[in-house]
Amino acid sequence: MSRDGRTGLVIPVPEADAVLGPVLERYPEVVRQGVPAHVSVLFPFLAIDEFGEPVFGELRELFDEQPPMRVSWRECPRHGGFVYLRPDPLGPVQRLTDAVRRRWPDVIPYGGRYEVVEPHLTVATGASEETAAAIQRTATELLPVTADLSEVWLVAFDGRWRVHERFVFRARPDRS
Template identity: 35%
Template sequence: MTSENSGTGQAGRTGLVVTVTEAEPVVRACRDRLDPAVRSGIPPHVTVLFPFLHESRLDGVTLAEIEAVIGRHRPFEARFGDFGRFPGTLYLAPWPDAPFRALTEAVVDRWPETPPFGGEFDEIVPHLTVAQGQDEAVLDGAEADLRDRLPFVTRVASVDLMVHDGSRWRPRASFALR
């Protein structure tokens, strides 16, 4: 959910994520060492949309609208067994990734003023970051360390709304897929 220039330290910033608790025992040691986002309270996750609406816009009506948008999607299983990379970043790629993309597209259709990652990237690439801000040799080592611990499967049944309080990310609400 973070990138170097995303301004994630600003209080009131929000994001919608699928928290992947099954990833925790697999990627925790790697993330603790190699993903600075861990220190701000970000759990292992696949980002649905970041940045999202400012916290000041999250009234009861808006939360109900988020619930309705997310609730139009059915729960699904995702397998994490493959790696991918962005510059300086190692991630696990979910399969299938189409349901994650569909969630992002549905939220953006409702709130077009919130393009994924502020419009920084042209393509939606669902991913679970395990290391970022690292050189290729470090990423190669992390991939080698994790390879034997894959695959794992998760059941995606909800999307979590995370809010930044100025120093840490905290869960604000969870919206069920139905």
């Protein structure tokens, strides 16, 4: 099955390159190359040929109502060969993800492959237990990482992943 035309909604986290870079250098076979550090909001999303102004308008409206989020990554859990960073606080990122999923309830995260999906930043996937443990130690030594999350990218695959559209979080942060 071709991946051409697949899309995803992701929050870029360039600050996490400090963690992913050393892991990529030592373990390139378990790090997704060509995809910048990010937290997936919804993947896969709609096929690119399903997009039109109504979808873009809904996305703009949704993300215009989102304030920027300051998030840290302090821990690096792993499950088998999957190593990831958990955002702290989780709540704001989870609420955004939930809002997107409510708007598109027929789009199933990761095609239903996982029973529970919570926001995370993937460090490595498909690693052996031994390699995953080593990656977890390497990544943990480079934490914490803090980032101001301020936009979502619609990425589309056309032989490689490319940013198709950017949606900036425009709402003012709640200071209450």
